[in-house]
Amino acid sequence: MDLTSLIAAERRDIADLLDGLTAPQWDAPSLCAGWRVRDVAAHMSMGFRYSLPQVAVRLVRARGSLHRMTDRLAREDAAAASTEQLAGWLRDNALHPWTPPVGGLVSALGHDVVHGLDITVALGLDRQVPADRVRVLLDHVTHRSARFFGADLTGVQLRADDADWTFGTGTPLTGSAQDLLLVAFGRKLPAGRLRGAATARHTAAG
Numbered sequence: 653m654d655l656t657s658l659i660a661a662e663r664r665d666i667a668d669l670l671d672g673l674t675a676p677q678w679d680a681p682s683l684c685a686g687w688r689v690r691d692v693a694a695h696m697s698m699g700f701r702y703s704l705p706q707v708a709v710r711l712v713r714a715r716g717s718l719h720r721m722t723d724r725l726a727r728e729d730a731a732a733a734s735t736e737q738l739a740g741w742l743r744d745n746a747l748h749p750w751t752p753p754v755g756g757l758v759s760a761l762g763h764d765v766v767h768g769l770d771i772t773v774a775l776g777l778d779r780q781v782p783a784d785r786v787r788v789l790l791d792h793v794t795h796r797s798a799r800f801f802g803a804d805l806t807g808v809q810l811r812a813d814d815a816d817w818t819f820g821t822g823t824p825l826t827g828s829a830q831d832l833l834l835v836a837f838g839r840k841l842p843a844g845r846l847r848g849a850a851t852a853r854h855t856a857a858g
Contacts, residue, residue: 655757658785660746662764666696667743669772669779670735678735683770683839683856687726690738694729695722696767697741699750701729755792762789766837769830773841783815786829790817793836802838808850810835825850 670693682692702710707721714721730738752759765781766789772779790812798805807822812829825832825848831841840856 653784653788655761655788656747658788659757659761659764662761662768662781662785663742663746666764666768666771667739667746669768669777670739670742673735673775677775680775682774683834683841684767686723687770688730689771689775690730690735691726692767692770693738693742694733695726696764697738697745698722698725698729699752700741700745700748758788758792761785762792762837765789765830766834766839769834770839773831773834773845776842781830783829786833787815787817789833790815790819790829790836793819793833795820798836798838801836803836804853805836811848823850824848825854 673689678690679688681687682689684692687695702725710721710725711718714724733741750760751757752763755762765785768779769781771777793810795805805820808820809822809824810817810819810832811824811826812818812832813826815829817829817832819832819836825835825846827835827841827846831845834841835846835854841854843855846854
């Protein structure tokens with residue numbers, strides 16, 4: 653499977669979706685705690701726009717905290733850029749070779765797919781990520797990767813109701829494949845998207 657093509661297609665799809673958002677949607681909360689849709693969009697293209705030396709300087713200013721650095725940068729870029737720029741940075745860099753520090757191309761695909769879902773699920777948009785992209789990511793879910801993203805899947809079995817996929821053992825948690833992917837990436841989902849006894853711990857309050 654050509655991961656580069658899958659990544660490029662996902663970036664272009666998200667850029668097209670961003671082009672159609674309204675002003676209130678751009679400023680609505682995403683699934684990323686504390687980030688609006690525009691902050692997520694700015695973060696998605698950070699790796700294309702900043703060199704390693706620039707990132708290193710920012711990291712020093714953030715006293716070595718990667719989370720603090722990326723949070724500040726996303727908010728700064730979201731405030732400075734137009735919505736057209738935020739969408740354009742993704743589209744224009746569809747074939748950019750950037751990957752996260754760990755995980756290579758699979759992690760790059762995960763970065764784009766999950767952050768895209770952070771936007772669409774929070775906005776209540778019915779976007780279905782193509783199954784081949786979701787499947788690549790589901791096949792790389794491990795307890796270790798889930799813990800990295802803050803998800804505790806101990807004693808839980810994830811069961812997709814629209815794909816032949818399960819993960820783990822224990823109390824069943826059922827939902828769509830892409831919603832379970834979000835669970836594995838530590839996201840709290842809106843009420844009504846998951847089913848099973850473990851629903852409460854993976855659903856956003858309120």
